[in-house]
Amino acid sequence: MIRGWYTGASGMTAQQNRLDVISNNLANVDTTGFKRDTAVSKNFSELLIRRTRNDGVYKTPFGSADAAPIIGKLGLGVETNEAFTDFSQGSYKETTSTTDMALSGKGFFTVLTPQGERYTRNGNFMIGKEGLLETKEGYPVLGEKGTIYVADTRFFVDKDGIIYDSEDMREIERFKTVRFENERYLKKQGSSLYYETDISGPAYIAEGEQRPVFLQGFVETSNVNVVNEMVRMIEVNRAYEANQKTVQAQDSMMSVLWSKTASLRG
Template sequence: MIRGWYTGASGMNVQQQRLDTIANNLANVDTAGFKKDVTSVKSFSELLLRRQDADGVYENIFGSADAAPIIGKLGTGCETNENFIDFTEGSLRLTDTPTDFALHGKGFFVIMTPEGERYTRNGNFMLGKEGILETKDGYPVLGENGYIYLEDDKFKVNEDGIIVTKDNEVVDRFRCVRFDNERYLKKIGNSMYLDNDISGPAHIAEGDERPQFIQNYMETSNVNVVNEMVRMIEVNRAYEANQKTIQSEDAMMNTLWNRVASVQR
C-alpha cells in the first residue's frame, strides 16, 4: 500500500510539470518567434510478479506445466524524462514593415547583448537612434561585419540575407547560425536562446544549412491553442486519477490500521 502512495505521488508531480509547460506555451501564443516546450515522461522500471509457493514444474497426464506462473507486472510510478523545445516553424504573417524578417528553414539571428551573443527566431526588429538594426529591447542585430548600420528603412534584403540600400549598395549580410542539437538550447526570455554543452556551439550557416530570409514578414508562435487545451484537459484528468489512487490507498490503509487495532484489543 505504501508503494501505491509513492506511485500516485510521482504521477501527480509529472502532471504538474506538464501543466506548467502547457500554461507557459499558452501564455506565449502571441509572442513572435516563440517555440513551444514539450515534456516527455518515462515510467520507472516495472516489477514482475510471480507466485512464491509451489515453485517449479509439475507433470500430469497432459504433459508439464509451470507451478509458479507469472502473475503480471506492477508499475512503480513515473518521472519527467526531459523538457525540450519544439522548433517546428510557425506560420508567417505579413507586416509590410521593412525591418521585419522571417526565417524559412532552420537557423537563428545573432543578437549582441551585454552578456554576449544570444540567438533568436524573432525577426521583429527596428532601427535605433544611431541607425543600428536592433531588437525591440534595444539589442543590436549582428551581420557578418558586426553591427548593421542603415540610413533609413528604404532597403531590401534578398533570400540569402544580403542587405542592399535603395542605391543598390551592399550594406552587410545577416549573420545566421545553426546548432547540432538545437532542441536543447536554453531559453533566456524575450524569445532568445543560449547555447550549452548539449546543444553544441553555434556554427555559421552556409550553403544548404542557411535558411531563406523573407522581408516584410514575421514568424508567429508555433503554439496550437486547440492542441494545448486538449493536452491541458488530459493532464487534469490524469492528475485527478492519481489523486484518487492516493485517496483509495489511504482509505485501505486506514481500514487496515483500524482492524489491526481492534484485533489487538
C-alpha cells in the same frame, strides 16, 4: 500501500509539470517566433512480480531453482524527464515594415546580449537611436562583420540575408544566421532567446542549402496550436484527477488497515 501513495503522487507531480508547460505555451500563443514546449516523462524501473508458492521451486543436483511463472510487472511511478522544444516552422504574418524579418527553414538570427551571443527566431526588429538594428529589448542584431548599422528604414534584404542600401544598392552587411548540430538541446533564456549547450554543439554559420530564406516585411508567428493545447490540458486534468483518486483509495485502505490492527490489539 505506501508504494501506491508514492506512485500516485509522482503521477500528480508529472501532470502538474505538463500543465505548467501547456500554460506557458498558451500564454505565448501571440509571441513572435515562440516555439512550443512538450513535457517528456519517463517511468521508474518496473518491478517484476513472480508467484511465491512452494510448487514454484524445483530441486536440482546443485540446489534449487525458481520455476514460478511471471505474474506481471508493477509500475513504480513516473517523473518528468525534460521539456522538449518543438522547432517546427510557424506561419508568416505580413507587417510591411522593412525592419521585420522572418526565416523560412531552420536557422537562427544572432543577437548580442550582456551574457554573450544569443539566438532567436523573433525577427521583429527596430532601429535604435544610433542607427543599429536591434531587438525590441534593445539587443543589437549581428551581421557576419559585427553589429548592423542601417541608419534608417531605406534598406532592402534579399533572400540570402544580404542587406543593401535602397538608394544605390550598396551592400551594407549580411545577417549572421547560424545552425546547430542538435538544435533540440538549445536552452531557452527568455524573450525568445536561446543559448547553446554542450549537447547542442556550437553555433556555425549557415551556408548553401542549410541557410534559411529571408522574408522582409514578415514575422514568424508562434507554432502553438490553441485547439491542440486545450485538448492536452483536458487530458492532463483528467490524468491528474485519476492519480488523485488513486492516492485517496490508498489512503482509505491504509486507514482501514490501521483501524483493524488497533481493534485486534485492543
